[in-house]
Amino acid sequence: MIPAADLHTAAERFGTPLYVYDAAELDAALARVRAAFGAARVFYAMKANPNLGLLRRLAQSGVGAECVSPGEIARAEKVGLTGEKVIVNGPAKSAAEYAAGARLGATFIVDRAEEVGRLPPASRALVRVNPALEVSTHDHLATGAAGSKFGVTLAQAPAVLDALRAAGHTALGLHVHIGSAVRDAHDFTAAFGRLTGLRARTGPLAVLDAGGGWGLDADLPGIAREAHAAAAAFGAELWVEPGRYLVARSGTLLTRVVGTKRTGRDFVLVDAGMTELLRPMLYGAAHPVTPLWTAEPGGVWDLAGPACESGDLLAQGVALPTPAPGDLLAVGEAGAYGAGMSSNYLTRPRPAEALYEAGGWRLVRRRETPEDVWRAEEDNAE
Known part of the structure; x- marks a missing residue:
């Protein structure tokens, strides 16, 4: 303080x-995430605060970046983040975003089936799944609700993974992010449970990206245990994308x-x-x-x-x-x-x-x- x-x-x-901004509190928040999630790979959801001073500090601590605009991709590059340190997300990516992400060697999060045909050749990709849950946050912050504009349905996800492979892309796995400032940790348990129900149709996966959105007073160790269990069900590495929680x-x-x-x-x-x-x-x-x-x-x-x-x-x-x-x-x-x-x-x-x-x-x-x-x-x- x-x-x-x-x-x-x-x-x-x-x-x-x-x-x-208090650098000590930023460091402490990152330490709490790492203590809870262990070996999970951490990507900062840059939209929470894109200031280059904070980005550099996080990048120097080994954190990657999740970007949702061409400007955010440019900021990631500005602080030296490239390749597997960068995720490009968003429901309506522009040609500029695909080009910039490809130039950096970023991983793309596919938000709709039609996006498979727009990806740059031989991309790495995750498929964003909407678990269709009522989420304990403001309606404008609930990205995992059935009426949200984000992700594909649970039923569609296996076919999108197959389409990625057929198009010559690397289908890394699944992504889920149910919202921001989520108050009830049980919402995450429910979301992970619905994803693991897909295991019989997807087979083993390389990555499960569990997003972020945890409330500031959330039971982080409890959420982390559930996320790791979900990743283990797929035989996958766990990725997380904290934004508001960090800053x-x-x-x-x-x-x-x-x-x-x-x-x-x-x-x-x-x-x-x-x-x-x-x-x-x-x-x-x-x-x-x-x-x-x-x-x-x-x-x-x-x-x-x-x-x-x-x-x-x-x-x-x-x-x-x-x-x-x-x-x-x-x-x-x-x-x-x-x-x-x-x-x-x-x-x-x-x-x-x-x-x-x-x-x-x-x-x-x-x-x-x-x-x-x-x-x-x-x-x-x-």
């Missing part, structure tokens, strides 16, 4: 809104109080909002909020951002000491889908990002300026 004094130092040095708790969004307002509710107005942290508005996500000042008890407040949107609330019903302009708040568990989802809506420059390591700060993304936001428009103006 980064000391409060050092958070104040970062806010003074780099300004707010500001994303800060969420390492990241904090620092924001300053602008003022207060009492209407139908009591609001603390802050300088960060939906353009910096979209998850509360998009998923109803709840992030812990810590005041970094001392004062008399001040009641219960909603944290309202600067956007002209009624839904621009970072948190609701937060007990805070009496706030004053300039006071600093730490919004926790923001390392995943925070900075990566930040936007330039309202021509708001995206925030800076800083890494805390060995008691010191290092800027890993500078704060944008308005000129950065409109540069592409100006360069193309007639």
Whole structure:
């Protein structure tokens, strides 16, 4: 945990809104994954946070990357990841993604039967299977539900494996990822159970990729035991793809109080909002909020951002000491889908990002300026 004094130092040095990352917590999360999953191969689901500073740290620790866009593939290459260290995933891959993935020698995850004919020659591939489960997470995060756009059905999977082999590809095995921020570990047990039911139709496989999506407080050793058992049923090596689990708790969004307002509710107005942290508005996500000042008890407040949107609330019903302009708040568990989802809506420059390591700060993304936001428009103006 980064000391409060050092958070104040970062806010003074780099300004707010500001994303800060704790290198020690990132390392600790990776250690927990490795302790639970043992010899399983680990690929970081880059969409959680694509910052090059974090990617380099993970790559140097031997972690591969799961990429879902041409830009993410380029980031993987930028930090030196190639070949079997790279997975290319996604339900609607472009020609650019196939070409970039082939150039790096990546493994492709086949999301639909028709994709077999689009793969570059002699590709390595996994078949993504949708286990058609009700999953204990927000509907927008449930990728293993029957109505989800991801994967092939259990009935289709063996034929897709056969089609890969017939087309000259290496059919490594199966992939399953049921969602993000999954609360109930039994969901994973159910998913793995449905996959192992395919064993009689697939025969032995080289790889079972069990995805990620574990809640931050999940029973990781228990999930790992189930995943290893499923892999063993196929005689397969186990791969996992943690994203949010690795980076969420390492990241904090620092924001300053602008003022207060009492209407139908009591609001603390802050300088960060939906353009910096979209998850509360998009998923109803709840992030812990810590005041970094001392004062008399001040009641219960909603944290309202600067956007002209009624839904621009970072948190609701937060007990805070009496706030004053300039006071600093730490919004926790923001390392995943925070900075990566930040936007330039309202021509708001995206925030800076800083890494805390060995008691010191290092800027890993500078704060944008308005000129950065409109540069592409100006360069193309007639």
